[in-house]
Amino acid sequence: MSKDQPVLLVTGGSRGIGAAVARLGAQRGYAVAVNYVSDARAADSVVAAIRAGGGRAEAIQADCGKPAEIRRLFDETERRLGQVAALVNSAGRIGKASRFEDADIADVAATIDLNVTGLMAVTQEAIRRMSTRFGGGGGAIVNLSSAAATLGSSGEFVWYAASKAAIDIFTEGVAREVAADGIRVNAVQPGLILTDIHASAGAPERVERIAPNLPMQRAGTPEEVALPILWLLSDEASYTTGAILRVAAGR
Ligand code: NAP
Numbered sequence: 001m002s003k004d005q006p007v008l009l010v011t012g013g014s015r016g017i018g019a020a021v022a023r024l025g026a027q028r029g030y031a032v033a034v035n036y037v038s039d040a041r042a043a044d045s046v047v048a049a050i051r052a053g054g055g056r057a058e059a060i061q062a063d064c065g066k067p068a069e070i071r072r073l074f075d076e077t078e079r080r081l082g083q084v085a086a087l088v089n090s091a092g093r094i095g096k097a098s099r100f101e102d103a104d105i106a107d108v109a110a111t112i113d114l115n116v117t118g119l120m121a122v123t124q125e126a127i128r129r130m131s132t133r134f135g136g137g138g139g140a141i142v143n144l145s146s147a148a149a150t151l152g153s154s155g156e157f158v159w160y161a162a163s164k165a166a167i168d169i170f171t172e173g174v175a176r177e178v179a180a181d182g183i184r185v186n187a188v189q190p191g192l193i194l195t196d197i198h199a200s201a202g203a204p205e206r207v208e209r210i211a212p213n214l215p216m217q218r219a220g221t222p223e224e225v226a227l228p229i230l231w232l233l234s235d236e237a238s239y240t241t242g243a244i245l246r247v248a249a250g251r
Pocket of ligand 1: 011014017035036147190
């Protein structure tokens, strides 16, 4: 593949929805930076699969919850692949499922730090590099919100739902701010998707419990979220910015 390929940076690209975005992005012609925080093996396997398919990809470790690491993430992506034209903010955490009065406030803070402040810091760095205002070539950004942003996740993780509602209004506001600078910013709100995140919340049985009650009566696959994300990144969505797209089986 050519060195002139557009570069896609996927935070949290090693597993789940981010990994599906990385794989599909490579199929659609992007050179892909697969960011991860701790699971190097998972990131390497996404990179290996992309390379086996003839694509370009690099695994890049950085904690997106630590703003100081984010400039390095972009510098390394540029050095190894080129200027970032597309960004998917998929890195996220949920915390341990519980009623709010029982939640560990340090776990709540870590969730806000990554899902809100971290996502904003990554987006800020992307804007500074993409914006035509600063001589950049423009770009497209998609943020991973959640159906939780409007459902509230009572009894499970209301702080996570609140972090996702923050992402929604951030997406709408910043999209308007950079609309004239060649950058589109959109978000998707996935519903119940088959990834490790439910087990991370200490509730691996969640999917089986909730799926039958959804209008479509099933959970979704990471690929079913990656497809609309790749559309939002593409020129087919050239007039779409500040949109929040529900991908949640009718919920
Ligand atoms: P997942 O399977 O748990 O994967 C999480 C990914 O984020 C991993 O690649 C992980 O890297 C990375 N990550 C975690 N902390 C990070 C940090 N501090 N810095 C950089 N990367 C970090 O999650 P998922 O289910 O795919 O979720 C992806 C996004 O979709 C999240 O924002 C989530 O809130 C949202 N979402 C998920 C669902 C769902 O049902 N799954 C529904 C709605 C929204 P390592 O591999 O190194 O740990």
